[in-house]
Amino acid sequence: MIETAVIGIRSLASALPSRFAEVETLRTSSAAGTLRSFGFPGAWVEGNASQLALAAARKVVPGKKIDALLWVGALSGSHEHASASGISKDNVLHRFCYPGSWLQEELGLEQATVSGVAQQGCAGMFSAMRHARALLVAEPEVKNVLCAGADALPENAERELLYNVISDAGCACVLSHEELLYRWIGYHQISRGYYWDVPAKQSEIIAAYFPTAALTIRGVLKKTGIRAEEIDLVIPTGVNRSSWPILMRLCGIPDERLYQPEKSFGHTIAADSVLILEEARERGVLRPGMKLLLFAYGFGSSWCSLILETTDLI
Amino acid sequence: MKILLTGYTGNLGPAIARELSEHEVIACVRNPEAAPKMGHVRLVQGTLMELPRSVAGEIEVIIHAAANTSFVTPLDDLRITNVEGTRSILEFSRARPRLEKIIHVSTACVCGKQSGSVPEARLPKPASFVNAYEESKWEAEELVFNSDLPTEVIRLSIVAGSETDGSVRRTGALHHTLYWLWKGLIPMMPGSPDSLVDLISTEHAAQVVAGRAVAGLQPKQVTHGCAGEAAPRLGELLDHLTTIFSKRSPAWERGSITPPMIVDAATFALFEETVAQSGDLLFRRICQDSRSFLPGLLHPRQYETTNSGTPATDWRHLAELVTGHVIDSRS
Numbered sequence: 229m230i231e232t233a234v235i236g237i238r239s240l241a242s243a244l245p246s247r248f249a250e251v252e253t254l255r256t257s258s259a260a261g262t263l264r265s266f267g268f269p270g271a272w273v274e275g276n277a278s279q280l281a282l283a284a285a286r287k288v289v290p291g292k293k294i295d296a297l298l299w300v301g302a303l304s305g306s307h308e309h310a311s312a313s314g315i316s317k318d319n320v321l322h323r324f325c326y327p328g329s330w331l332q333e334e335l336g337l338e339q340a341t342v343s344g345v346a347q348q349g350c351a352g353m354f355s356a357m358r359h360a361r362a363l364l365v366a367e368p369e370v371k372n373v374l375c376a377g378a379d380a381l382p383e384n385a386e387r388e389l390l391y392n393v394i395s396d397a398g399c400a401c402v403l404s405h406e407e408l409l410y411r412w413i414g415y416h417q418i419s420r421g422y423y424w425d426v427p428a429k430q431s432e433i434i435a436a437y438f439p440t441a442a443l444t445i446r447g448v449l450k451k452t453g454i455r456a457e458e459i460d461l462v463i464p465t466g467v468n469r470s471s472w473p474i475l476m477r478l479c480g481i482p483d484e485r486l487y488q489p490e491k492s493f494g495h496t497i498a499a500d501s502v503l504i505l506e507e508a509r510e511r512g513v514l515r516p517g518m519k520l521l522l523f524a525y526g527f528g529s530s531w532c533s534l535i536l537e538t539t540d541l542i
Numbered sequence: 543m544k545i546l547l548t549g550y551t552g553n554l555g556p557a558i559a560r561e562l563s564e565h566e567v568i569a570c571v572r573n574p575e576a577a578p579k580m581g582h583v584r585l586v587q588g589t590l591m592e593l594p595r596s597v598a599g600e601i602e603v604i605i606h607a608a609a610n611t612s613f614v615t616p617l618d619d620l621r622i623t624n625v626e627g628t629r630s631i632l633e634f635s636r637a638r639p640r641l642e643k644i645i646h647v648s649t650a651c652v653c654g655k656q657s658g659s660v661p662e663a664r665l666p667k668p669a670s671f672v673n674a675y676e677e678s679k680w681e682a683e684e685l686v687f688n689s690d691l692p693t694e695v696i697r698l699s700i701v702a703g704s705e706t707d708g709s710v711r712r713t714g715a716l717h718h719t720l721y722w723l724w725k726g727l728i729p730m731m732p733g734s735p736d737s738l739v740d741l742i743s744t745e746h747a748a749q750v751v752a753g754r755a756v757a758g759l760q761p762k763q764v765t766h767g768c769a770g771e772a773a774p775r776l777g778e779l780l781d782h783l784t785t786i787f788s789k790r791s792p793a794w795e796r797g798s799i800t801p802p803m804i805v806d807a808a809t810f811a812l813f814e815e816t817v818a819q820s821g822d823l824l825f826r827r828i829c830q831d832s833r834s835f836l837p838g839l840l841h842p843r844q845y846e847t848t849n850s851g852t853p854a855t856d857w858r859h860l861a862e863l864v865t866g867h868v869i870d871s872r873s
Contacts, residue, residue, distance in 0.1 A: 265819055432726050432727060438803065442803060478809065
């Protein structure tokens with residue numbers, strides 16, 4: 229029997245492209261001033277999804293025998309890697325060139341089994357971690373699971389998504405039983421297929437965001453028996469910053485428990501929580517024994533909430 | 543009895559006239575051609591500022607039900623109809639030897655942001671109002687109370703619609719809000735689950751007004767045409783609406799659409815601020831429709847109904863009929 233209480237995140241890392249573009253230079257629907265007021269001075273652009281994931285994974289893999297690799301991507305294009313072959317791009321074989329397999333090859337993870345997590349939008353990394361944990365619980369021979377992925381928008385693509393400015397980014401983390409930085413306390417997800425048609429249901433999605441987010445967070449609190457006021461820090465995502473104080477109030481968590489990132493990452497789709505958690509750790513905000521609440525919403529639609537506890541290794 | 547009725551073409555006018563079918567109703571209207579026709583109703587042309595002098599000598603009772611009920615119109619504009627219109631009615635009523643009584647139809651919301659029990663009595667000016675409509679109606683009441691004429695005041699709460707088919711002559715903030723709720727576009731509502739939402743049917747409102755019109759004068763009496771203690775609490779109303787929506791929509795039935803959360807004033811203000819910042823036209827409209835009506839829920843209160851009693855129809859039945867009408871008429 230595996231002791232599930234000792235599963236958690238052993239290491240995590242992220243990677244951003246080299247260029248940050250001011251919001252005024254980006255293709256957006258809303259005015260630049262409006263987006264700045266929502267906390268988006270610009271976006272990280274010109275990234276390559278596979279390379280960003282590789283850069284992040286290289287920071288977390290050394291010294292660990294990886295038994296399983298879960299590739300994460302929100303965009304359908306993030307699940308294809310460019311072939312070295314010169315055959316026509318119309319050939320269906322190109323559709324079978326997977327970045328997860330490419331990443332395994334690049335990192336030399338010969339022992340790992342590879343699969344992918346898709347259709348979770350910005351909640352993809354949360355979902356991958358959930359499945360990684362499930363693997364660790366279900367299969368005793370699995371000791372370390374690498375979750376890695378990235379999303380990058382095409383050059384000159386529209387960068388605004390429902391009042392959020394999208395950055396390219398990659399992230400990676402290893403879930404394990406040992407040398408944990410963050411102990412896994414609980415997870416809760418609500419998926420609503422009703423909202424699958426994103427273009428048609430934009431307004432309904434905006435309206436559903438808050439009440440369903442609150443239900444999700446209350447769900448994880450209930451599952452874990454933790455009271456809202458016992459949450460030490462809420463790690464936000466990079467979405468519209470004006471939404472977080474509302475969500476804090478809806479969940480009964482004191483405003484001052486919301487972590488305020490110093491850096492501007494934009495909304496990096498699935499990498500937000502990793503980027504911001506890393507920053508909080510680098511700034512020395514985290515101390516052993518802190519209960520952290522993480523939340524992400526992904527088109528599809530899925531609302532995910534995760535509680536982690538920092539260990540002495542933090 | 544000969545009864546002069548203002549506001550005949552409004553939301554409540556025809557229903558009041560129907561309740562007075564044993565009397566002769568003289569309806570003062572701008573355009574008699576466009577007004578509803580009833581056998582016992584005589585249509586005479588006029589406005590609040592130019593009342594029909596030709597019938598003045600016949601009138602025994604005046605029911606002043608005309609008002610500008612817009613929740614978003616500025617106070618000065620509302621005063622033209624609601625305050626000056628009432629002043630005009632009172633002046634018109636002077637030296638009418640046959641006049642027995644003037645019924646001034648007001649709103650329960652003249653108590654503004656007051657919480658707790660609201661008595662059927664003249665109210666001191668509240669510290670603040672939710673909207674200018676309430677303030678203009680409070681000022682109109684003051685004219686009525688200060689006059690030396692035989693007046694009574696009837697305060698109505700939210701007239702939701704007909705208790706027989708849910709229909710409503712003019713949709714208002716309540717109906718818009720019901721529609722946005724049905725569409726899953728209201729993420730949160732201000733108030734507390736225990737706030738009473740005082741809804742009444744058109745028929746009940748009309749019965750209270752007509753009943754006082756033909757009864758003996760009780761000088762300066764205030765009668766609440768309200769649900770009072772029979773009103774639903776916001777939490778149970780939302781639960782009931784979810785049940786109603788679930789009968790009509792698989793998405794509601796399956797729980798795919800999450801009902802709005804009931805939040806405090808500060809949280810709702812943050813949401814409104816975010817909507818304003820975004821410039822999102824649909825949500826700005828939803829907030830505009832909600833702003834004039836929903837903030838009243840932040841001031842939990844119960845209206846006394848000693849003088850009229852509570853409605854005979856259960857609020858659940860009324861809510862189901864009105865909601866069905868709103869959905870069907872906008873689909």
